[in-house]
Amino acid sequence: MTSASHDVHEPPAQLDGFHEECGVFGVYGSDEASVLTALGLHALQHRGQEAAGIVTFDGAAFHAHRALGHVGENFGADSPQMKELRGHVAIGHNRYSTSGNVNPFMEIQPFSSELAFGGFALAHNGNLTNAGKLRASLIETGSLFQSSSDTEVIVHLVARSHRADVTGRLTDSLKQIEGAYSLVCVADDMLIGVRDPYGVRPLVLGRIGDSWIMTSESCALDIVGASHVRDLEPGEMLVIDSDGVHSHKPFQTVSPRFCIFEYIYFSRPDSVVEGRGVYHARKSIGAELARESHVDADLIIPVPDSGVPAALGYAESSAIAFDLGIIRNHYVGRTFIQPTQKDRTDSVKLKHNANPEAVRGKRIILVDDSIVRGTTSRKIVTMMRNAGAAEVHMRIASPPTTHPCFYGVDTPSRDQLIAAHLSIAEIASEIGVDSLAFITVDGMYRAIANTVRDPETPQFCDACFTGEYPIQLASGLSAKRVSHGSAA
Numbered sequence: 052m053t054s055a056s057h058d059v060h061e062p063p064a065q066l067d068g069f070h071e072e073c074g075v076f077g078v079y080g081s082d083e084a085s086v087l088t089a090l091g092l093h094a095l096q097h098r099g100q101e102a103a104g105i106v107t108f109d110g111a112a113f114h115a116h117r118a119l120g121h122v123g124e125n126f127g128a129d130s131p132q133m134k135e136l137r138g139h140v141a142i143g144h145n146r147y148s149t150s151g152n153v154n155p156f157m158e159i160q161p162f163s164s165e166l167a168f169g170g171f172a173l174a175h176n177g178n179l180t181n182a183g184k185l186r187a188s189l190i191e192t193g194s195l196f197q198s199s200s201d202t203e204v205i206v207h208l209v210a211r212s213h214r215a216d217v218t219g220r221l222t223d224s225l226k227q228i229e230g231a232y233s234l235v236c237v238a239d240d241m242l243i244g245v246r247d248p249y250g251v252r253p254l255v256l257g258r259i260g261d262s263w264i265m266t267s268e269s270c271a272l273d274i275v276g277a278s279h280v281r282d283l284e285p286g287e288m289l290v291i292d293s294d295g296v297h298s299h300k301p302f303q304t305v306s307p308r309f310c311i312f313e314y315i316y317f318s319r320p321d322s323v324v325e326g327r328g329v330y331h332a333r334k335s336i337g338a339e340l341a342r343e344s345h346v347d348a349d350l351i352i353p354v355p356d357s358g359v360p361a362a363l364g365y366a367e368s369s370a371i372a373f374d375l376g377i378i379r380n381h382y383v384g385r386t387f388i389q390p391t392q393k394d395r396t397d398s399v400k401l402k403h404n405a406n407p408e409a410v411r412g413k414r415i416i417l418v419d420d421s422i423v424r425g426t427t428s429r430k431i432v433t434m435m436r437n438a439g440a441a442e443v444h445m446r447i448a449s450p451p452t453t454h455p456c457f458y459g460v461d462t463p464s465r466d467q468l469i470a471a472h473l474s475i476a477e478i479a480s481e482i483g484v485d486s487l488a489f490i491t492v493d494g495m496y497r498a499i500a501n502t503v504r505d506p507e508t509p510q511f512c513d514a515c516f517t518g519e520y521p522i523q524l525a526s527g528l529s530a531k532r533v534s535h536g537s538a539a
């Protein structure tokens with residue numbers, strides 16, 4: 052394990068601007084490859100809302116469409132672009148990043164290029180921690196980059212590899228890469244899926260009739276009626292062609308470190324990741340939180356939507372009534388997507404409103420999945436007091452977020468993380484609650500995996516809560532991480 056202070060190499064400043072939370076989908080062997088991909092991306096919309104793209108292969112040529120905005124706006128079943136996306140193989144990508152791009156259109160994945168061996172298309176979920184150094188040396192030796200995305204480094208490395216076959220070239224490239232990646236690629240009439248050796252980000256295999264699917268979450272299999280075959284293993288490369296599915300393990304084995312935040316917030320509650328239902332995990336966290344930090348109250352109120360399953364678990368375990376004291380407007384994006392602090396503050400109001408009938412005169416416990424900057428909590432607590440709540444307590448279904456993520460989940464720089472600088476008592480006074488508690492790290496492990504955290508080899512990547520980064524970070528990366536507002 053490598054700590055954040057491990058000296059590796061210097062990243063260029065721009066690396067800090069592009070951290071992507073994304074969703075990927077790939078299908079092999081369907082006449083409706085592009086339709087299945089559009090549906091899959093729609094199910095994964097929560098993983099990225101800035102842009103979406105689909106690339107198909109029809110046995111002779113590649114076809115692509117990329118667009119800013121939501122999947123439904125750009126990949127409607129009868130749209131002219133869907134008719135152009137011919138072929139039995141397709142990959143697609145939802146993108147979250149929003150800031151720092153000179154030309155956001157150039158950042159939209161899948162990336163596709165004509166390489167020496169033929170066409171190659173790639174979609175990536177994760178974040179590469181040594182992309183800056185690799186990019187600098189590729190540029191020095193003649194590569195022309197089209198985007199500022201770390202993902203494009205992989206394409207250039209594949210192009211330069213001397214290996215004869217595509218899977219060899221991809222393996223060559225990924226052996227030079229550090230960081231978190233779940234990839235789907237199309238080349239040479241094959242669909243290739245790869246998970247990094249730590250398995251930080253999810254990737255699952257599904258089947259529908261004679262077609263195969265690889266995608267970020269099982270909810271994207273459900274929407275097309277595919278069965279969930281299994282998760283790809285950490286470090287596994289699955290190659291799917293007309294002969295079927297071939298599994299390779301090209302990397303050195305390390306202890307897996309799946310991202311625990313996928314359970315807390317990022318994955319959809321109806322997905323099953325790494326063999327665990329996300330909804331069940333969230334409810335268990337709520338129940339554990341109630342055991343760890345009981346407080347007398349009249350009502351449990353979830354902060355919708357992400358706090359709902361934990362609040363239900365809390366209510367069941369504490370036998371306190373559950374009610375909807377906050378109503379969410381579903382027609383605004385995630386709070387985080389706004390580019391400035393002011394916009395973000397206003398958008399909390401756009402997104403949530405009090406339901407005074409439920410809360411007036413009541414001692415309430417608000418349950419949310421996390422506190423990052425404290426913006427949401429502060430607004431919601433004020434809203435509850437204005438609606439007449441007698442007492443406002445808050446319970447958080449994750450430990451304090453003290454460190455930024457460098458493996459593909461958007462978190463602001465450390466200076467903006469409220470828990471990096473304030474004690475729990477100070478946060479409580481800052482957001483204006485009568486009491487505040489976060490689940491403990493061990494409580495979170497108990498709830499999700501029925502075990503406590505092994506300090507020698509933690510079972511998950513929990514760097515955002517512990518500061519222990521399993522994959523090397525370029526020197527100074529954590530210290531240097533600049534505020535990037537809306538970037539993901």
Ligand code: AMP
Binds near residue numbers: 354386387419423
């Ligand atoms: P904040 O207002 O900065 O404290 O953000 C906390 C809220 O943002 C919580 O209600 C979470 O549901 C949500 N949240 C936490 N992490 C993320 C993330 N990485 N991306 C988007 N939203 C998040």
